[in-house]
Amino acid sequence: MADTPLESDLESLHAGDTAADAPDLSSPAAKLKVAMYWAASCGGCEISFLEIHHHLAAFSDAAELVFCPCLVDTKYSDLEATDDRAIDLCLFNGAIRTQENLRMAALLRRKSKILVAYGACASSGGIPGLANTSTLDELMERVYLTTPSTDNSEGVLPRPSTEIAPGVELQLPPLLPTVRSLHKVVEVDYTLPGCPPEGKQVWMVLQAVLAGDLPPPGSLIGAGRSTVCDECALEKRDRRVSRFRRPQEVVPDGETCLLEQGVVCLGPATRSGCEARCPGVNMPCRGCYGAAGADPCGDLGLKMVGVLGSLPEPGDEQEIQSVVDAIPDPVGTLERFALADSRLPQAVGPSSSEGERP
Amino acid sequence: MENPTPHAPRLLGILCHWCSYSAADAAAAARLPLPPGLSTLRVMCTGRIAPELVVEALRRGADGVLVCGCHLGDCHYNSGNHKALGRLRLLARMLADMGMEPGRLRMEWVSAGEAERYAELAHETIAELRELGPLRWPTPQSEKGPSKRHG
Numbered sequence: 001m002a003d004t005p006l007e008s009d010l011e012s013l014h015a016g017d018t019a020a021d022a023p024d025l026s027s028p029a030a031k032l033k034v035a036m037y038w039a040a041s042c043g044g045c046e047i048s049f050l051e052i053h054h055h056l057a058a059f060s061d062a063a064e065l066v067f068c069p070c071l072v073d074t075k076y077s078d079l080e081a082t083d084d085r086a087i088d089l090c091l092f093n094g095a096i097r098t099q100e101n102l103r104m105a106a107l108l109r110r111k112s113k114i115l116v117a118y119g120a121c122a123s124s125g126g127i128p129g130l131a132n133t134s135t136l137d138e139l140m141e142r143v144y145l146t147t148p149s150t151d152n153s154e155g156v157l158p159r160p161s162t163e164i165a166p167g168v169e170l171q172l173p174p175l176l177p178t179v180r181s182l183h184k185v186v187e188v189d190y191t192l193p194g195c196p197p198e199g200k201q202v203w204m205v206l207q208a209v210l211a212g213d214l215p216p217p218g219s220l221i222g223a224g225r226s227t228v229c230d231e232c233a234l235e236k237r238d239r240r241v242s243r244f245r246r247p248q249e250v251v252p253d254g255e256t257c258l259l260e261q262g263v264v265c266l267g268p269a270t271r272s273g274c275e276a277r278c279p280g281v282n283m284p285c286r287g288c289y290g291a292a293g294a295d296p297c298g299d300l301g302l303k304m305v306g307v308l309g310s311l312p313e314p315g316d317e318q319e320i321q322s323v324v325d326a327i328p329d330p331v332g333t334l335e336r337f338a339l340a341d342s343r344l345p346q347a348v349g350p351s352s353s354e355g356e357r358p
Numbered sequence: 359m360e361n362p363t364p365h366a367p368r369l370l371g372i373l374c375h376w377c378s379y380s381a382a383d384a385a386a387a388a389r390l391p392l393p394p395g396l397s398t399l400r401v402m403c404t405g406r407i408a409p410e411l412v413v414e415a416l417r418r419g420a421d422g423v424l425v426c427g428c429h430l431g432d433c434h435y436n437s438g439n440h441k442a443l444g445r446l447r448l449l450a451r452m453l454a455d456m457g458m459e460p461g462r463l464r465m466e467w468v469s470a471g472e473a474e475r476y477a478e479l480a481h482e483t484i485a486e487l488r489e490l491g492p493l494r495w496p497t498p499q500s501e502k503g504p505s506k507r508h509g
């Protein structure tokens with residue numbers, strides 16, 4: 001993959017990387033200049049920001065939103081025209097899917113003192129990262145041609161540029177070969193995970209920013225140091241599982257650990273911070289806060305393989321096999337929010353026995 | 359496509375101390391021919407093999423991984439090999455979903471007395487890997503990324 005457009009683009013982008021330093025709010029009139037940007041994302045992160053509820057009033061006294069395409073009509077050209085490092089805090093959500101995402105990541109890096117990977121997609125690829133199960137060609141074919149709900153008899157595919165009248169061209173940002181998390185393309189000062197981040201955590205982080213009280217750059221913020229299991233009130237009895245079932249096939253008893261009831265819960269490998277929201281309402285954790293632990297190679301899905309593989313009752317080979325085979329779509333289930341950052345091979349396509357690919 | 363030099367596969371054998379490593383030891387002592395390209399790693403029990411370890415070997419140039427442990431029921435720690443089996447079968451499904459050929463990850467039971475079987479397994483697996491050709495695994499991206507990670 002050495003010569004993908006992404007790789008060559010990155011070389012030139014890194015020149016502008018800067019590290020974080022605290023915004024200067026010493027003058028009483030100075031307001032914290034905040035940007036919020038969405039790359040490949042769903043908009044949920046912007047909404048999560050509103051979950052600071054009434055604190056929004058206090059926050060807007062101390063800060064102003066200088067760039068946020070979701071809420072404020074600002075143009076890319078306005079942003080380009082501002083001084084480098086003019087933005088104190090940039091909350092960047094969404095994964096890096098297109099050339100436009102990549103360009104904006106580099107631009108906002110240059111314009112921001114503190115760049116935060118906000119939410120699961122920016123932190124670890126999130127749901128958009130699941131596209132890395134396919135090559136770009138497979139993805140285009142599936143999405144635009146072969147899904148059952150698609151009627152595209154002329155086989156129209158999105159193109160980077162289309163001439164709609166003589167001399168008039170419309171442009172679409174080209175897709176990159178793989179989806180990446182923000183820290184894979186620019187230097188990120190802080191990671192604030194969650195799909196979306198919890199309002200309580202967001203407010204704690206904003207307070208720390210306003211107080212100039214952030215941990216050293218490179219740190220995880222707005223999340224705990226433990227696991228979701230640790231915050232989960234359900235009772236753990238260390239029982240083996242004879243059959244895994246999908247959440248809709250089980251009526252949970254509301255008392256015991258969901259995993260022990262045969263529901264695939266990612267709590268053991270997911271970092272704490274959400275106060276175990278999902279198991280708290282009898283839904284399994286899907287891992288949106290990312291892999292627990294300080295291991296920079298921490299791979300949520302692989303950690304969960306370690307957990308789940310050890311759960312079947314000791315039996316013969318077929319018995320064990322049939323228990324783990326009942327886990328549907330292991331990549332989509334166990335790497336749901338973290339495939340783009342995972343150690344698994346990405347966007348390789350069908351195995352070579354089915355034909356050589358570049 | 360012309361391929362003048364046939365692919366020389368690299369196989370990592372991960373062997374449990376109590377059974378399979380003894381078999382490998384005995385195979386070497388008996389001067390049974392073992393395939394070049396085979397490296398071995400001894401662990402106390404297959405139940406100790408983190409899925410990350412297997413994936414890391416494949417990322418770093420192994421064309422395949424052969425895990426050998428005590429026969430089911432014979433694990434020195436009772437159920438380590440049952441756990442390893444569940445993990446590796448699940449991992450194999452994920453790797454297959456991401457485009458890796460199933461023949462590259464194999465788990466077998468080899469007792470201390472089965473030196474010949476161990477040697478045969480190693481030859482057989484290497485032959486299969488030769489057939490499959492080099493592992494197509496994208497260049498690890500994280501090593502190229504600019505950022506320091508949180509932790």
Ligand code: SF4
Nearest residue numbers: 229232257258265267
């Ligand atoms: S596995 Fe899920 S349900 Fe069980 S203790 Fe952990 S978070 Fe709670």
Ligand code: SF4
Nearest residue numbers: 274278285286288289
């Ligand atoms: S329980 Fe898991 S999926 Fe649910 S909010 Fe917490 S980390 Fe996210």
Ligand code: FES
Nearest residue numbers: 374403427434438
């Ligand atoms: S000791 Fe051999 S597999 Fe556990």
